[in-house]
Amino acid sequence: MPDLRHIAILGGGPAGLSAAWKLADNGYRVTVLEANDYLGGLAATHSFEGKAGTYRFDFGGHRFLTKNPELLTFVESLMGDDLMHAERSSVIRYRGRTYDYPLALGNLLRNAPPGLLLGAGIDLLGKLINPPRLRESDDDISFADWIEARFGTTLYRHFFEGYTGKLWGIDPRQLSGDWAAQRISLIDLRDVAQRLLRRADNTPRTYARHYRYPKHGFGMIFDRLAALIGELGGEVLTRASVTGLRAEDGQVRAVRFDQDGQARDMAVDAVISSLPLPDMVKMLGGQSSLGFRALRFFNMPLAGPDISPHTWQYLSDPDILATRLQEPRRRSPFMTPEGHTSAMLEIPCQEKDNLWRMSETELQPRVHADLERLGVAAGRATGEYFSSYAAHAYPLMALGYHRERQANLDFLGQFRNLQMCGRQGTFRYIFTDTAMEMGLLAARSLLEDKDYRHDIYNHRNEKTVIEVQSVA
Numbered sequence: 081m082p083d084l085r086h087i088a089i090l091g092g093g094p095a096g097l098s099a100a101w102k103l104a105d106n107g108y109r110v111t112v113l114e115a116n117d118y119l120g121g122l123a124a125t126h127s128f129e130g131k132a133g134t135y136r137f138d139f140g141g142h143r144f145l146t147k148n149p150e151l152l153t154f155v156e157s158l159m160g161d162d163l164m165h166a167e168r169s170s171v172i173r174y175r176g177r178t179y180d181y182p183l184a185l186g187n188l189l190r191n192a193p194p195g196l197l198l199g200a201g202i203d204l205l206g207k208l209i210n211p212p213r214l215r216e217s218d219d220d221i222s223f224a225d226w227i228e229a230r231f232g233t234t235l236y237r238h239f240f241e242g243y244t245g246k247l248w249g250i251d252p253r254q255l256s257g258d259w260a261a262q263r264i265s266l267i268d269l270r271d272v273a274q275r276l277l278r279r280a281d282n283t284p285r286t287y288a289r290h291y292r293y294p295k296h297g298f299g300m301i302f303d304r305l306a307a308l309i310g311e312l313g314g315e316v317l318t319r320a321s322v323t324g325l326r327a328e329d330g331q332v333r334a335v336r337f338d339q340d341g342q343a344r345d346m347a348v349d350a351v352i353s354s355l356p357l358p359d360m361v362k363m364l365g366g367q368s369s370l371g372f373r374a375l376r377f378f379n380m381p382l383a384g385p386d387i388s389p390h391t392w393q394y395l396s397d398p399d400i401l402a403t404r405l406q407e408p409r410r411r412s413p414f415m416t417p418e419g420h421t422s423a424m425l426e427i428p429c430q431e432k433d434n435l436w437r438m439s440e441t442e443l444q445p446r447v448h449a450d451l452e453r454l455g456v457a458a459g460r461a462t463g464e465y466f467s468s469y470a471a472h473a474y475p476l477m478a479l480g481y482h483r484e485r486q487a488n489l490d491f492l493g494q495f496r497n498l499q500m501c502g503r504q505g506t507f508r509y510i511f512t513d514t515a516m517e518m519g520l521l522a523a524r525s526l527l528e529d530k531d532y533r534h535d536i537y538n539h540r541n542e543k544t545v546i547e548v549q550s551v552a
């Protein structure tokens with residue numbers, strides 16, 4: 081029997097679309113409200129028509145990874161032959177040198193200047209003589225302390241401090257160690273040594289080398305998912321920006337949104353939201369001090385062959401604007417026209433700050449100078465620049481953020497028919513697969529009439545790096 085209740089799904093990214101699909105597939109009436117004029121959220125792909133043909137850019141190249149075989153099978157069935165296998169190769173660029181990412185001892189010994197090696201050696205020796213007490217994560221340990229305790233001050237200063245400060249816009253001593261704990265699976269010095277020596281298969285890894293990627297960009301997955309929701313009778317509205325919620329007796333009764341300049345109210349029986357957690361709290365009358373770090377993606381078509389064999393180049397120098405240089409063709413050759421390539425620079429900023437607002441023409445000389453420094457001939461640029469923007473790219477995990485996050489989730493907990501999910505919605509640094517699983521879990525909660533909110537908010541909160549068990 082189809083359920084005739086009307087479920088509002090706020091946000092048309094991976095979490096919202098997954099929830100909507102599951103409910104529509106079970107006969108529910110769903111309406112997805114998405115503020116952008118495209119679907120997929122941070123996991124979308126933009127196309128750009130250049131003189132030589134179509135160029136495609138993700139919001140920072142995405143890889144599909146999951147340790148959930150059922151989710152992989154679902155995505156495979158959705159994509160068919162369009163889901164390719166890809167392999168990642170990443171490097172760190174710092175002070176004119178190129179290092180393996182993640183760091184490996186042999187490579188460091190070959191490439192690093194003697195001063196750096198001496199400093200790192202003394203640090204590590206000191207740690208062997210007087211081992212620090214390490215914990216996987218501690219709510220009040222800073223990123224800087226977490227890394228220094230494991231790698232020592234010299235490696236921290238060279239490879240982590242500048243990059244992290246640039247990415248987050250705050251001193252890494254003010255950033256929570258949670259970010260490191262979720263990115264780097266190093267628990268003790270034995271792990272650090274194994275990591276650096278890169279021995280045996282059980283070496284702790286910080287990333288999966290193999291991943292899956294759709295032929296025409298990551299966003300293809302979510303375009304297909306949205307089409308499927310439509311076929312199942314679900315309603316998917318774009319350019320529909322949620323501006324308010326009306327609640328009564330501990331339940332959300334209506335959602336207010338603007339579509340094409342017109343305010344509309346929609347009566348609802350339940351809400352699944354992947355909107356930013358602080359926005360939801362404020363729309364329901366609470367307070368929140370949680371914030372996000374934004375990214376501007378400076379995308380540029382280039383004439384001629386590939387610029388490098390690397391998927392990602394991490395740019396550690398603080399005076400280079402971007403944190404990463406990517407070449408979309410390294411993920412799929414279909415991302416650029418034949419005989420052409422493209423570059424994408426991820427530039428961290430704040431929404432509407434100077435870097436966000438500068439025109440391509442203003443930014444271009446600076447970007448060209450940086451590219452030349454990195455050995456990419458900027459003269460190959462076709463002059464067809466194009467930027468994309470993510471205002472909520474990273475939940476800002478400042479020291480102590482978890483207390484505010486919990487208070488925000490507790491506040492929303494009073495609304496019995498509201499479930500938060502996804503990256504911005506639960507204020508967690510998660511990948512697409514986890515966001516999709518959260519959406520599916522929120523849908524299951526309605527199908528089974530059980531409260532899974534606690535499970536969703538802590539879903540895949542293991543203290544191990546998500547990537548290392550990928551089955552993709």
Ligand SMILES: Cc1cc2nc3c(=O)[nH]c(=O)nc-3n(C[C@H](O)[C@H](O)[C@H](O)COP(=O)(O)OP(=O)(O)OC[C@H]3O[C@@H](n4cnc5c(N)ncnc54)[C@H](O)[C@@H]3O)c2cc1C
Nearest residue numbers: 091093094095115121122140142143322502503511512515
């Ligand atoms: C640079 C970068 C690289 C990444 N690389 C990878 C990767 O390689 N692999 C991977 O798996 N994941 C990666 N991720 C993470 C991935 O993008 C996210 O985990 C995923 O998109 C989260 O999905 P979501 O639905 O929770 O949130 P989002 O994708 O953020 O979707 C939320 C949606 O809500 C909408 N919204 C917000 N406010 C409103 C409003 N008021 N009204 C209506 N709609 C609103 C937004 O427009 C957005 O579409 C990366 C992220 C970034 C930033």
